[in-house]
Amino acid sequence: MSTLSYLDFEKPVAELQGKISELEQIGDSEQAVDVDEELARLRTRAEDALADIYSKLTPWQKTQVARHPSRPHFSDYARHLLTEWTPLAGDRKYSEDAAVQAGLARFNGQSVAVIGQEKGSNTESRLTHNFGMARPEGYRKAVRIMDMADRFDIPVLSFVDTAGAWPGIGAEERGQAEAIARSTEKCLEIGVPNLAIIVGEGGSGGAIAIATANKVLMLQHAIYSVISPEAGASILFRDAGRAQDMAAAQKITAQDLAELKVIDGIIEEPVGGAHRHIETIMASCRAEISKFLEEFSGMPRDKVREHRRDKFLSIGRTLA
Amino acid sequence: MNWINNIVRPKIRSFLNKKETPDNLWVKCPESGEMVFYKDLEANQWVVPASGYHMKIKAADRMAAFFDGGIYDEIKLPGAPVQDPLKFRGLKKYTDQIREARNKTGDQDSVTAAEGHVLGHKVVVAVQDFEFMGGSLGLAAGEAIIAAMVEAVNRKLPFVFFVASGGARMQEGVLSLMQLPRTTVAVQKLKEAGLPYIVVLTNPTTGGVTASYAMLGDVHLAEPGAQIGFAGARVIEQTIREKLPEGFQRSEYLRDHGMVDMVVHRHNMRDTVGTLVGILTKVPSLEQFAKPTRKIAANSDQPDAGNEQNLLANPPEAAHAE
Numbered sequence: 001m002s003t004l005s006y007l008d009f010e011k012p013v014a015e016l017q018g019k020i021s022e023l024e025q026i027g028d029s030e031q032a033v034d035v036d037e038e039l040a041r042l043r044t045r046a047e048d049a050l051a052d053i054y055s056k057l058t059p060w061q062k063t064q065v066a067r068h069p070s071r072p073h074f075s076d077y078a079r080h081l082l083t084e085w086t087p088l089a090g091d092r093k094y095s096e097d098a099a100v101q102a103g104l105a106r107f108n109g110q111s112v113a114v115i116g117q118e119k120g121s122n123t124e125s126r127l128t129h130n131f132g133m134a135r136p137e138g139y140r141k142a143v144r145i146m147d148m149a150d151r152f153d154i155p156v157l158s159f160v161d162t163a164g165a166w167p168g169i170g171a172e173e174r175g176q177a178e179a180i181a182r183s184t185e186k187c188l189e190i191g192v193p194n195l196a197i198i199v200g201e202g203g204s205g206g207a208i209a210i211a212t213a214n215k216v217l218m219l220q221h222a223i224y225s226v227i228s229p230e231a232g233a234s235i236l237f238r239d240a241g242r243a244q245d246m247a248a249a250q251k252i253t254a255q256d257l258a259e260l261k262v263i264d265g266i267i268e269e270p271v272g273g274a275h276r277h278i279e280t281i282m283a284s285c286r287a288e289i290s291k292f293l294e295e296f297s298g299m300p301r302d303k304v305r306e307h308r309r310d311k312f313l314s315i316g317r318t319l320a
Numbered sequence: 321m322n323w324i325n326n327i328v329r330p331k332i333r334s335f336l337n338k339k340e341t342p343d344n345l346w347v348k349c350p351e352s353g354e355m356v357f358y359k360d361l362e363a364n365q366w367v368v369p370a371s372g373y374h375m376k377i378k379a380a381d382r383m384a385a386f387f388d389g390g391i392y393d394e395i396k397l398p399g400a401p402v403q404d405p406l407k408f409r410g411l412k413k414y415t416d417q418i419r420e421a422r423n424k425t426g427d428q429d430s431v432t433a434a435e436g437h438v439l440g441h442k443v444v445v446a447v448q449d450f451e452f453m454g455g456s457l458g459l460a461a462g463e464a465i466i467a468a469m470v471e472a473v474n475r476k477l478p479f480v481f482f483v484a485s486g487g488a489r490m491q492e493g494v495l496s497l498m499q500l501p502r503t504t505v506a507v508q509k510l511k512e513a514g515l516p517y518i519v520v521l522t523n524p525t526t527g528g529v530t531a532s533y534a535m536l537g538d539v540h541l542a543e544p545g546a547q548i549g550f551a552g553a554r555v556i557e558q559t560i561r562e563k564l565p566e567g568f569q570r571s572e573y574l575r576d577h578g579m580v581d582m583v584v585h586r587h588n589m590r591d592t593v594g595t596l597v598g599i600l601t602k603v604p605s606l607e608q609f610a611k612p613t614r615k616i617a618a619n620s621d622q623p624d625a626g627n628e629q630n631l632l633a634n635p636p637e638a639a640h641a642e
Contacts (some may be wrong), residue, residue, distance in 0.1 A: 024539040050397075167559050172569060175579045177530035177550035185504050185536060203551070204497060207529040212501040226488045226528070228499040231555075236410035236490055245330030251406050260405065262494050308610045309508075313466070316459045318402035 004275070007064050013272075016046040045242035050272045057221065058134075059247040063229055065221040066200045067163075070275040071107045073132075074101055074116030074159045077199065080282040081289065082114065091140035094174060099166070100138030100210075102145040107157070107289060113149035115210050116159035119200070132201075133166040136179035139209050143186045146194075155293060156194040158210040163228060180209040184198060187212035188308060190201045191301030195292045197267070197285065198222045198254075199274075214308045215292050216262075218254035219281070220269040224262070225252040234256075236310060261318050264311075324391065328430050349373050353547075371492065374543045374586055378425075379432045379447040382482060386590055388447060392436030395444065399428050399461035405588050406493050412608060414491040421453045429460035430485070433468035435477065439594025440606030443480050444472040450484040450524070457529050458489030462499035471504035478516040478597045483534045487527020500532040507536045516600040518593055520550050521580065535579070539596055540587070542571035542580045 005013040019043050027035040054311040057065065065071070078085050079099070087103035089096040102115045117134065120126035142158075149156045166178055187194060187210065195229035201223030211224075218224060225236070229304035236249075251257065254266045267284050270277035296304065341463040346355045352356045352371040360369060361450045365385045366377040377385075384390040386586030408414040422428065430452035435444050446468045448455045455461075465481075472479040487497035523546035530550050542548060551570035558566060567573045598605040 001374070086407065100588075112604065167556045169560065169562070169564065169568070172551060172556070173577050175535070175577070178535040178579055180531040180550070181504070181533075181535040184501050184532065185508065188504055188508060205500065205528050208497055208500050209360065209531075212504075224494055226492075226494055227490055232490055238411065249408055249410075250490070251408065257494060260495060262498060263463050272344065309505045312498065313505055314623060315498045316462070316495055317401045319405055 005068075005169050006028055007061070007067055007068065009057075009064075010050070013050045013053065015050060018040055020046065026062060026305075032136065044179055047271070054221075054272055059223070059253050060229065060244040060245070062221045063223050063243075063254050065273045066223045066271065067203035068275050069121070071200055072274050072278050073121060073200070074118040074161060075121075075161050076278060076283070077285065078116065079103070080116070080278070082112075082288055083109075083178075085114070088145065089141075091137040091144060093140055094262050095137050095138070097130075097135045097138035097141060098128050099132055099134040099162070102141050104148075104154075107293070108286075110293060111152075111154045111247060113145050113156045114147060114158070115153050115156065117162040117206075117210070119161055132162045132278055133164060134162065134203055134206060135166050135171045136174045136176050137167070139165075139179040139183040140266055142183050142210055146186045146190050150190040150192055151204045155192050155296065156190065156213075157289060158194065158196045158213065160196055160198040160202050160207045160211045162203045162206045164200055164203035165209075177205075183209035184212050188312070189305070193292070193299065194308075195289065197288070198224050198263075203228065204299055212308070212310070214296060215264050215266045215303065218257065218263050219267050219274060221273055222254055223247075223252040224254075225250055226258055262315055268283050291319035347375070348491075350375075352592040367586050369584070372544065372585070374521065374545060376450055376484070378451065379427065382447050383432075383434050383436070383445065384591075386438065386588070387434070387436035388438060388440065388590075392434040392445070393517070395433040395435060395468060395471055397428075397431065397464040399465060400458065402459065405459065405493075405495055408490070408491040408493075409539055410491065417453060417491070421451075425449060425452045427452055428610075429458075430455045431461045431463060431464035433464070434472070435475065438480075439592055439598060441478070441594055441601065441603060442475075442598045443478045443593075443597060444468060444475065447481045447482045448484050448529075450486070451521075453488035453489065455484045455494070455529075455542060456486055456489035457499045457503075458492040458496045459499070460491070462496075462502050465499075465503045466506040469503075469510050472510050472515060475515045476515065478601060480518045480520065480593055480597075481533065481537070482520045482522055483525050483529060484522045485525055485529040485534075486607070487529055492549055495511055497528065500528055500575065503533045504536065507533050520584075520589065520593070521574075522546050524548070525553065526550070526569075538600070539582075540580045540584050540593060541584045542574060543586055543589075544571055545584050546571045550572050570623070576590070 022041050023035045023273040082105035084107040085100050102116050105112055107112050117132045119127045119132035120129040131301040146156055192214040196216045198218040200222055204226050229243040231241050232250055233246040234244040257263045258266055267288055270280040345358055347358050347361055348355055349368040349371050351373040354370055356368055366375040383392050404415050432447050433446040469479055516536050518535055519540050521542040525534055525548045547569055553564055571583045575583050583597055594605055
C-alpha cells in the first residue's frame with residue numbers, strides 16, 4: 001500500500017497504516033528494538049480492517065470509491081490492456097473533445113476499436129479532459145469510430161467513466177441530446193460485437209451513449225445511475241444533503257444492477273478497490289475481454305445486432 | 321372563481337359547481353399575463369389568442385384537434401411489466417404518485433396512441449402527456465412507445481410523435497435510463513420498415529427523452545416557444561456560472577442551431593405533418609384538405625388564418641374511405 005488518499009470510512013485503516021509507518025521508521029533506525037513481530041501483527045490487522053470495510057460498502061461509499069482520484073482511469077486501462085494504441089481525434093464536424101478518447105488498437109494481437117471516457121488524474125489533465133464530461137463532439141467522434149469499426153469488421157470496446165455529459169451553453173447549442181441519441185443509435189446499429197465496461201461512474205445519458213453494448217460489465221465498486229445521488233436527492237427529497245439515501249434508493253451498485261438484469265456481469269476488484277492493486281484489476285479485465293471476444297467471435301452481423309436489441313428489449317420485462 | 325361565488329345566487333352556484341368546470345374559469349397567459357376565458361382557450365386549441373402562447377394541451381384534445389374530423393381509434397398499449405421495481409420512496413411513495421397521476425389524468429401512464437387520418441393519410445400518432453408525472457419516461461412509457469412504434473410497423477403506417485417530458489422517471493433508477501436504448505430500438509424498426517417518423521417537440525421536452533427518440537426523427541417540428549434541451553437551465557447556470565442567452569433552449573433557438581426543421585403553430589400542425597407524410601409516402605393529400613396557397617416554409621410558425629376553417633371544420637366523411 002503506497003501513499004493513498006484515504007476516504008473517510010477508511011479511517012481505521014489509515015490509523016493502522018500510520019502506526020505501521022512509525023514502526024517502520026523505528027525499525028529502520030539503528031536502535032536495537034525488534035519491531036518485526038508488532039509490524040506483522042499491525043499489517044494483518046490493517047488488511048483485515050480493509051477487507052472488512054470493503055466487504056460491506058454502502059452504495060454511498062461505493063460512490064466515493066468509484067470517484068476516487070487514484071482509481072484507474074481510461075488511460076491506465078489503455079496502457080495495461082492494449083498494444084499499438086492509436087488514439088484518433090476529432091468528429092470531422094466541429095472539433096476534438098478529449099473527454100472521450102477513441103481510436104484503434106490491438107488486444108492480444110487482435111484488432112479492436114476502443115472508446116473511453118477519461119477523467120484525468122491531475123489538475124492539468126483533468127482540465128484537458130474536462131473531468132470526463134463529454135461535449136457533443138465526443139459522442140460524434142465515438143460514432144465515427146464505431147462506423148469505422150463496423151466497416152472493417154472490428155469489435156468495439158468501451159470504457160465508461162463519466163459523471164455525465166457536459167452541461168454547457170455550447171454543448172446545448174451544438175446538440176448534446178442529438179449527439180447522445182445518435183451514439184446510442186450507432187451502438188445498436190453496428191454489426192460488430194461491442195463490450196462496455198463501467199469502470200468508475202456510469203453517469204446517465206452521458207454513459208448510455210457508449211454503454212449500449214452486447215455485453216455490459218461493471219467493476220465491483222462502480223456505479224451506474226440515471227442521475228447523480230446529489231442531484232437526485234435535491235429533486236426527489238428536495239435536499240441535496242440526502243445523497244446517501246438517494247444512492248441507496250436508486251439502486252446504483254453493480255450488485256443491484258446485476259439483480260435487476262441491467263448489466264451482464266461484475267468484475268471483482270481487489271480488496272480495498274481497484275486503485276490499491278492496479279495489476280490485479282487489469283488482469284481481471286483482460287480475462288473478461290478475452291472471454292467476450294471469444295463468445296462473439298464469428299457471430300454473423302445480423303445475429304450480433306439482434307442479440308443486442310433483444311437484450312435491451314428484455315430489460316425490465318424479465319422482472320415481471 | 322371567487323367573484324362568481326360572491327355575486328351569483330346560491331341556486332345558480334350549485335348548478336355551476338355541478339358542471340364539470342375547471343377550477344379556474346379564467347386562465348392566465350404565462351407570457352403576457354392576460355386573463356383568458358377557458359372556453360376561448362379550448363376553442364383555440366389552448367393557444368392564447370392574443371399572445372399566441374402555446375399552453376399545454378391534454379392528449380385527448382391534441383388528438384381531436386389533429387386528426388381529420390377529430391376521429392381516431394385509440395391503440396391499446398401495454399403497461400409496465402413491474403409497477404415499482406425499486407420500491408422507491410421519495411417525499412411520497414412512488415406507487416402513490418402513480419395512483420394520483422392516474423386519478424388526475426384518467427390515463428394509465430404518460431403515453432397514449434391512436435390511429436387516424438391527417439389530410440387523408442392514415443397515421444399512428446402517439447402523445448406524451450406532461451400532466452402525467454411530468455411526462456416522465458419509465459418502464460410503462462417505454463413499453464408503450466415501443467408497442468406504438470411496432471404497431472405502426474405492423475400496420476405499415478407513418479408514425480407521428482408529440483413529445484413532452486421532463487426526462488427520465490427517476491423513481492425507477494437506471495431502469496428509466498434503459499428506456500433510451502430500448503425506445504431507440506423501436507425507432508430503428510420504423511426506419512428499417514421505411515416508414516416516416518415525425519417528431520413534434522412540445523413544451524417542455526427535456527433530459528433523457530431528448531437524448532433518444534425525440535432527436536431521432538426524419539423531421540423535427542416544434543411548437544413555438546417550447547423549452548427543449550438536454551441539461552436543465554439551472555444546472556448549466558450553476559456549472560458555468562454564466563447567465564444564459566435570451567431564448568436559450570427554446571424551439572426557435574433549436575431551429576437556429578440546426579436541431580429542429582421548423583417551428584410550427586399548433587393550428588398549422590395538421591397541415592404541415594399531413595403534407596410531409598404525403599410527400600414522403602408519395603401519396604397525394606386529399607383535395608378537400610389541400611390548401612390553395614399551401615406553403616411550407618421555415619417561418620410557418622404564424623397561424624395561417626385564411627385557411628384554417630377548411631382544415632378545422634369537420635371534413636367530409638369521404639376522407640376516411642380507404
